[in-house]
Amino acid sequence: MKFIIVGSGGCVCLPKPLCQCRVCVEARQKGGRYKRYGCSLYLEDAALLVDTPEDIAHALNAADVRSVERVLYTHRDPDHTLGMRVFQQLRLEFLDYYENIPPSSPVDACATPEVMEALNGISIGYGPLLDYYVGMKLAKRKLMTEALVVGGIKISAVPVDKREPVSTFVFEEEEKGRKAVYAPCDCKPFPMDESMRDADLLIVGNTFVGDTLKDNRIIGPGHLLRQELHSMEDILEIKSELSITDVVITHIEEDWGKSYGDYVALEDEYPGVKFAYDGMALEV
Numbered sequence: 001m002k003f004i005i006v007g008s009g010g011c012v013c014l015p016k017p018l019c020q021c022r023v024c025v026e027a028r029q030k031g032g033r034y035k036r037y038g039c040s041l042y043l044e045d046a047a048l049l050v051d052t053p054e055d056i057a058h059a060l061n062a063a064d065v066r067s068v069e070r071v072l073y074t075h076r077d078p079d080h081t082l083g084m085r086v087f088q089q090l091r092l093e094f095l096d097y098y099e100n101i102p103p104s105s106p107v108d109a110c111a112t113p114e115v116m117e118a119l120n121g122i123s124i125g126y127g128p129l130l131d132y133y134v135g136m137k138l139a140k141r142k143l144m145t146e147a148l149v150v151g152g153i154k155i156s157a158v159p160v161d162k163r164e165p166v167s168t169f170v171f172e173e174e175e176k177g178r179k180a181v182y183a184p185c186d187c188k189p190f191p192m193d194e195s196m197r198d199a200d201l202l203i204v205g206n207t208f209v210g211d212t213l214k215d216n217r218i219i220g221p222g223h224l225l226r227q228e229l230h231s232m233e234d235i236l237e238i239k240s241e242l243s244i245t246d247v248v249i250t251h252i253e254e255d256w257g258k259s260y261g262d263y264v265a266l267e268d269e270y271p272g273v274k275f276a277y278d279g280m281a282l283e284v
């Protein structure tokens with residue numbers, strides 16, 4: 001399986017607009033791995049994209065993605081969904097539209113029934129935003145009531161125990177015995193599902209990195225952030241309990257106050273853990 005981290009950023013892109021902190025200034029100067037688009041993942045074998053943050057069209061161009069046949073949604077938070085207009089950018093042929101030539105292949109918009117219901121709550125004056133693209137035959141809803149099998153890869157949704165529906169995904173290439181897990185956001189408590197055991201790779205977000213963040217803010221033992229997000233120690237525990245070989249941390253927030261260079265240096269402290277950057281290719 002070949003994954004590409006299309007966007008490794010968090011809720012706020014990096015550089016954060018207006019921000020003059022060291023990390024944002026460096027990101028504007030150097031670009032490349034120093035800047036981050038919103039959080040999304042691409043699986044080349046299945047022409048599959050997970051989530052559509054607002055800047056997804058630019059991120060797809062930057063990662064030179066050539067084909068998207070399906071989009072999988074983890075949950076409805078705006079930082080994962082508000083680039084849904086990408087269905088139009090992927091499939092609309094404006095001149096065909098005026099000659100009544102329908103789009104040749106709508107993109108499958110896939111989610112569990114619970115997440116789909118939440119997605120349908122994202123609406124504009126026309127009703128649910130997704131209805132607009134489905135109506136134009138640019139997208140097609142596909143409910144994941146069971147695992148999807150695409151390009152020889154089985155994709156199963158594992159729900160997180162939250163009031164708001166959130167899915168994590170397990171990707172299995174059974175023929176080669178390879179397995180990857182994607183849990184980018186809102187995944188605490190982490191669903192310690194047996195289907196994730198012995199995964200070759202876990203790509204995980206919802207994690208703050210280090211105890212000292214932007215502007216030297218200290219995240220002490222009782223800090224509220226610890227209730228919402230995983231610490232690096234939590235991640236190492238998940239890795240060990242589920243016998244996961246490698247971990248890649250994504251959904252990296254500007255608030256962590258670290259640059260690409262800082263993350264590269266940190267990798268020495270956390271064996272088996274890497275920090276994502278935009279365009280990072282992961283062969284599993």
Ligand SMILES: [Zn+2]
Binds near residue numbers: 019025
């Ligand atoms: Zn900044």
Ligand SMILES: [Zn+2]
Binds near residue numbers: 010011039079185186
């Ligand atoms: Zn998020």
